[in-house]
Amino acid sequence: MTKTKLYTFLLLLFAVAVFGQQKRLETSIDSTKIKIGSQFNLTLKATVDSTSAVGFPEGKTFGQLEVLESYPTDTIKKGALYELIKKYGLTQFDSGRYVVPGLPVIIDGEPFQSDSLAIEVTNVKVDTLKQKMYDIKDVATADSKMSWLWLYILLGLAAIGAAGFFAYRYFKNRKVEPKQAPIVFKSPIEKATIQLRNLESKELLQKGAIKDYYSELTDIARTYIEEAIHVPAMESTTSELIEAMRQAVMRKRMSLSRETFEELERVLRTADMVKFAKSKPLEFEVAEDRNRIEKTIVVIDKSIPEEKEEDEEHTLAWLEKQRQKKAKRKRNIIIGGSVGLVVALIVGFLVFKGMSFIKDNFSPTNELLEGQWVKSEYGNPGVIIETPKVLKRQNTEKMVPKDAAAIVKDMEIFSYGIMFSNFNVMVSTVSYKQQVDIKLDMLFNDTAKQWEAMKAKDILVKQESFSTADGAEGLRAFGSMIMPNPLSDDGVKYDYEILYFKQANGVQQVTMVYPTTDEYAPKIVDRIKNSVEFRKRTQQ
Numbered sequence: 001m002t003k004t005k006l007y008t009f010l011l012l013l014f015a016v017a018v019f020g021q022q023k024r025l026e027t028s029i030d031s032t033k034i035k036i037g038s039q040f041n042l043t044l045k046a047t048v049d050s051t052s053a054v055g056f057p058e059g060k061t062f063g064q065l066e067v068l069e070s071y072p073t074d075t076i077k078k079g080a081l082y083e084l085i086k087k088y089g090l091t092q093f094d095s096g097r098y099v100v101p102g103l104p105v106i107i108d109g110e111p112f113q114s115d116s117l118a119i120e121v122t123n124v125k126v127d128t129l130k131q132k133m134y135d136i137k138d139v140a141t142a143d144s145k146m147s148w149l150w151l152y153i154l155l156g157l158a159a160i161g162a163a164g165f166f167a168y169r170y171f172k173n174r175k176v177e178p179k180q181a182p183i184v185f186k187s188p189i190e191k192a193t194i195q196l197r198n199l200e201s202k203e204l205l206q207k208g209a210i211k212d213y214y215s216e217l218t219d220i221a222r223t224y225i226e227e228a229i230h231v232p233a234m235e236s237t238t239s240e241l242i243e244a245m246r247q248a249v250m251r252k253r254m255s256l257s258r259e260t261f262e263e264l265e266r267v268l269r270t271a272d273m274v275k276f277a278k279s280k281p282l283e284f285e286v287a288e289d290r291n292r293i294e295k296t297i298v299v300i301d302k303s304i305p306e307e308k309e310e311d312e313e314h315t316l317a318w319l320e321k322q323r324q325k326k327a328k329r330k331r332n333i334i335i336g337g338s339v340g341l342v343v344a345l346i347v348g349f350l351v352f353k354g355m356s357f358i359k360d361n362f363s364p365t366n367e368l369l370e371g372q373w374v375k376s377e378y379g380n381p382g383v384i385i386e387t388p389k390v391l392k393r394q395n396t397e398k399m400v401p402k403d404a405a406a407i408v409k410d411m412e413i414f415s416y417g418i419m420f421s422n423f424n425v426m427v428s429t430v431s432y433k434q435q436v437d438i439k440l441d442m443l444f445n446d447t448a449k450q451w452e453a454m455k456a457k458d459i460l461v462k463q464e465s466f467s468t469a470d471g472a473e474g475l476r477a478f479g480s481m482i483m484p485n486p487l488s489d490d491g492v493k494y495d496y497e498i499l500y501f502k503q504a505n506g507v508q509q510v511t512m513v514y515p516t517t518d519e520y521a522p523k524i525v526d527r528i529k530n531s532v533e534f535r536k537r538t539q540q
Helices: 003-014 146-173 188-201 210-229 238-252 258-275 283-303 309-353 355-362 364-370 402-406 440-453 521-531
Strands: 025-029 033-035 040-048 065-070 074-078 081-091 096-100 104-107 110-113 117-122 374-378 383-387 392-394 408-416 424-432 457-467 473-483 492-502 506-515
Touching: 025 117, 040 104, 188 210, 188 283, 210 238, 210 258, 210 283, 238 258, 258 283, 364 521, 383 424, 383 506, 383 521, 440 457, 440 473, 440 492, 440 506, 492 521, 506 521
Parallel strands: 033 117
Antiparallel strands: 025 040, 040 081, 065 081, 074 081, 096 117, 104 110, 374 383, 392 408, 408 424, 424 506, 457 473, 473 492, 492 506
């Protein structure tokens, strides 16, 4: 295998985040550079099953670093496995470059050793010659926020007092009519007769309220029919009511003439016309309709036979069914009203705040952008980079073929997220035992071939030179591609940026992939790119 083909094969391995199994023990620190006396956190994470026993190291010092605090072990369940996370607060009170040594962790009686990590401790610059010295100032009186708090409390109490006063005056001056005891009727015919008499006493016709008069008149008739012969009259249209009455008359063997049905239907039709303002009966026509209703009620009542035991059971069953219908209708009204209120509040909130509120507050990449970033060094030759989350080391032991072992000194991959998801960032490094001539402008071809093997299409690429803040020269490849969408025929468009570098007889690659429609991802990419730097290491 030639060196060029071998290198191409290695790039195919780490160009995409093909993740292997997690290490049983992972090591990370939240900063690679601190001031004297400042604290940084060391994290040891062991991935084990539920029956495993794990022993983390304890002590007052780790190497030349002082242990300020040993935090309790956190446990996170990940499917069938558990992640045991142990954190330590470390510091050093002298400037210089220190190493967090490999620490022993016992898992099921087997010793494991954590990775060793470098930390730089810098001096705090204090120059007393270039600034003036001042006398100690007198004690200053700070503005108290409690005065404003008490002001708000007093205003709130005043508002509550005013509301209570006006409520008291309102209810005091309001005439409360005594509640009348409900009238109990002996029979449906008695109830209908009294209601007809009360209808005339309201003098609705004299007031010109013809629609209200007909509405109450037909309600009296419908209520009587519903209670007397057990027909759902209040919920039925005129045609449905007449048909239901015919069936009830046949079932109960009542002797009602066709004229009775016609008289009742005529009044109900007239009421329907009045209700929709299509008719306005004359005074004598109103009086005739009132007499028709009274006569119809009397005729129906006289034709109802005595109920036998089975009829009584049928009546009770019908009344229970009607009660259940009313209860269900009431419940549906309450539920529908509650749902409608919630929907109205949500719609009102969206109209007031706008959809941008949801996008800004519930976007995964927005959380990454606004969260606490981590600056750390990854790989060998090391890449110092700032990312929204700590990059996890991936298992590369099986990625290096036997033929490559003769020239490959080290190969490492660190990543966050999954390729072609919300956001993916990966740092990969390869170092060689001997000098290898690599052309950076040819590297993307291998990456593109790997993406095409993953069904990517319409891959567009642009390349340009790139320089880090510390002057390291590299190559930037950027563009877009279309990936298949399992939920629809249309693909999903992704943007990408890849930074290639040659440092210390090795190659470093930083890859970032994200959906094109994500407005926050480019800001994350820019911040990551601007943070890349390298530390020169002496050859061993």
